Amino acid sequence: MTSKITAGVKIEKFSGDAEIVYSTLQLNGTTGALITVYRSPSMGTPSIEKFYRDLDDTVEKLKKELKLDFLIFVGDDNASSESKFTPQGRRQNILAVSQIKI
Amino acid sequence: MMVDLIPGIATRGKNQPDSCYAYFDPEKVEICANLVAGVAATGSDHELIQIQVKKSGIIAEPPKFKKMWRIKKFASSKQISIILEKALNSWYNKWHTKISREMNSNDLRIATDTLIETLNQVKNSCYKKVLKKST
Numbered sequence: 001m002t003s004k005i006t007a008g009v010k011i012e013k014f015s016g017d018a019e020i021v022y023s024t025l026q027l028n029g030t031t032g033a034l035i036t037v038y039r040s041p042s043m044g045t046p047s048i049e050k051f052y053r054d055l056d057d058t059v060e061k062l063k064k065e066l067k068l069d070f071l072i073f074v075g076d077d078n079a080s081s082e083s084k085f086t087p088q089g090r091r092q093n094i095l096a097v098s099q100i101k102i
Numbered sequence: 103m104m105v106d107l108i109p110g111i112a113t114r115g116k117n118q119p120d121s122c123y124a125y126f127d128p129e130k131v132e133i134c135a136n137l138v139a140g141v142a143a144t145g146s147d148h149e150l151i152q153i154q155v156k157k158s159g160i161i162a163e164p165p166k167f168k169k170m171w172r173i174k175k176f177a178s179s180k181q182i183s184i185i186l187e188k189a190l191n192s193w194y195n196k197w198h199t200k201i202s203r204e205m206n207s208n209d210l211r212i213a214t215d216t217l218i219e220t221l222n223q224v225k226n227s228c229y230k231k232v233l234k235k236s237t
Contacts, residue, residue: 025155030130
């Protein structure tokens with residue numbers, strides 16, 4: 001995440017998890033977060049539940065710690081509901097991401 | 103509910119999309135996504151997604167100016183010459199008998215400081231700092 005302006009902008013990047021990385025942005029009284037998610041197709045179904053739990057924990061953590069005015073979720077195509085390689089279970093989880101409210 | 107910012111757009115190959123969702127209050131921020139320059143720009147097999155967040159309703163602050171001062175002359179050149187000559191004569195009359203090779207360093211320092219002070223007094227009486235511009 002980058003900013004065209006320097007004054008009054010606070011950007012922090014958190015990368016505690018290799019698959020889930022998020023940044024927070026504070027600008028002129030507005031706070032938001034950007035979550036980027038990568039998932040390799042080689043990652044099998046067994047770990048998918050943990051993946052979504054971690055994602056859910058990240059969203060909950062952000063909602064708890066910050067008064068978010070916006071939330072952006074960017075996912076790799078392997079985490080896309082439209083992917084032809086996305087198993088049905090993952091597809092439902094991805095669609096659940098689209099229902100996130102803050 | 104999250105809004106799909108790239109609905110139905112394939113970002114990898116012909117039919118593989120990445121996900122890009124956003125939840126936001128459009129009265130506070132404007133968020134949009136663009137695909138930038140095709141696959142070649144990223145060096146990978148994905149297209150680059152550029153997300154722009156624009157803040158709405160920013161109240162601009164009035165511009166702030168720092169105080170600017172300028173030195174203004176308050177006497178004519180002739181008047182300054184007269185004042186300067188009078189001040190230097192006064193200093194000379196006081197010190198010319200005391201300045202010699204045998205003069206100790208302390209007296210020399212006092213004489214020098216007095217001369218500098220005399221010149222500053224002349225400058226301050228003939229020139230004033232005036233405010234040029236402020237907030």
